[in-house]
Amino acid sequence: MDKNFIHVINLTKSFYTQNKKIEVLKNINLQIAKGDIYGIIGFSGAGKSTLVRCINRLETPDSGQILIGGKDITMLSKSELNEERKKIGMIFQTFNLFDSKTVFQNIEYPLKSSHKNKSERKKSVLELIELVGLTEKTYDYPSQLSGGQKQRVGIARALANKPDVLLCDEATSALDPQTTLAILDLLIDIKEKFGITILMISHEVEVIKYACNHVAVIEHGSIKEKGSTLTVLQNPQSDTGKIFTKVEQQLKEEWILKGGVV
Ligand SMILES: Nc1ncnc2c1ncn2[C@@H]1O[C@H](COP(=O)(O)OP(=O)(O)OP(=O)(O)O)[C@@H](O)[C@H]1O
Numbered sequence: 001m002d003k004n005f006i007h008v009i010n011l012t013k014s015f016y017t018q019n020k021k022i023e024v025l026k027n028i029n030l031q032i033a034k035g036d037i038y039g040i041i042g043f044s045g046a047g048k049s050t051l052v053r054c055i056n057r058l059e060t061p062d063s064g065q066i067l068i069g070g071k072d073i074t075m076l077s078k079s080e081l082n083e084e085r086k087k088i089g090m091i092f093q094t095f096n097l098f099d100s101k102t103v104f105q106n107i108e109y110p111l112k113s114s115h116k117n118k119s120e121r122k123k124s125v126l127e128l129i130e131l132v133g134l135t136e137k138t139y140d141y142p143s144q145l146s147g148g149q150k151q152r153v154g155i156a157r158a159l160a161n162k163p164d165v166l167l168c169d170e171a172t173s174a175l176d177p178q179t180t181l182a183i184l185d186l187l188i189d190i191k192e193k194f195g196i197t198i199l200m201i202s203h204e205v206e207v208i209k210y211a212c213n214h215v216a217v218i219e220h221g222s223i224k225e226k227g228s229t230l231t232v233l234q235n236p237q238s239d240t241g242k243i244f245t246k247v248e249q250q251l252k253e254e255w256i257l258k259g260g261v262v
Pocket of ligand 1: 015016017043044046047048051052203
């Protein structure tokens with residue numbers, strides 16, 4: 001049996017601006033096992049968000065295949081794609097909540113297109129709110145929440161349709177270190193509870209190290225190296241991998257010099 005749940009095969013994507021072609025993704029190949037937390041690390045502009053947006057088909061790839069659970073999502077009709085998208089949750093750096101809706105209403109929103117009736121929706125939403133630890137905030141608005149609490153709402157909303165895959169686009173980049181850890185712990189917990197496959201893109205080595213079993217390093221639209229997080233980050237081969245780990249080491253040394261504990 002194929003242990004990989006997501007296959008990205010020879011994926012390419014370009015954008016065209018003022019008659020100029022920008023090749024953003026060049027022949028990307030990835031295999032992601034079911035229940036894995038897989039990191040994609042790269043500098044700004046490397047193509048991370050475009051890759052994630054191709055995986056949930058917010059962008060249409062130029063060529064290549066994206067198989068999720070054996071289904072090639074580049075070949076689906078519009079209505080099939082709408083159904084398939086329900087199995088792919090997404091969380092964002094900027095949370096993307098509706099400011100005029102309460103926590104409850106934000107999480108209920110994706111369920112409105114499901115077959116659940118009002119009381120079934122209510123039960124699901126309250127369970128999700130409990131899962132992310134926000135029961136006391138159920139009827140608050142986003143403006144009344146901290147960044148970490150907003151991301152918890154984002155996670156609950158992304159889980160509403162019980163997705164197989166959760167895509168996290170810089171999901172902790174706007175959060176302080178302590179809140180980042182709490183959100184990563186929640187994601188690890190969710191992965192364990194539901195066997196969900198998580199793809200996490202980040203420019204923070206610490207985030208990848210803490211949460212991801214595997215990592216791929218993306219540089220100018222190409223995957224330069226990939227493998228187990230420990231192997232890649234302990235002995236990086238690509239320029240990007242080397243710079244990321246060097247900077248992390250320097251920050252650690254400066255921190256120790258200032259009397260910090262590692
Ligand atoms: N819709 C678009 N039209 C034209 N160019 C685009 C478009 N979307 C992205 N790009 C370009 O594609 C490249 C990769 O962008 P992308 O957002 O995928 O990178 P990233 O690695 O996620 O960067 P960041 O970490 O800053 O978000 C950039 O050069 C960007 O300007």
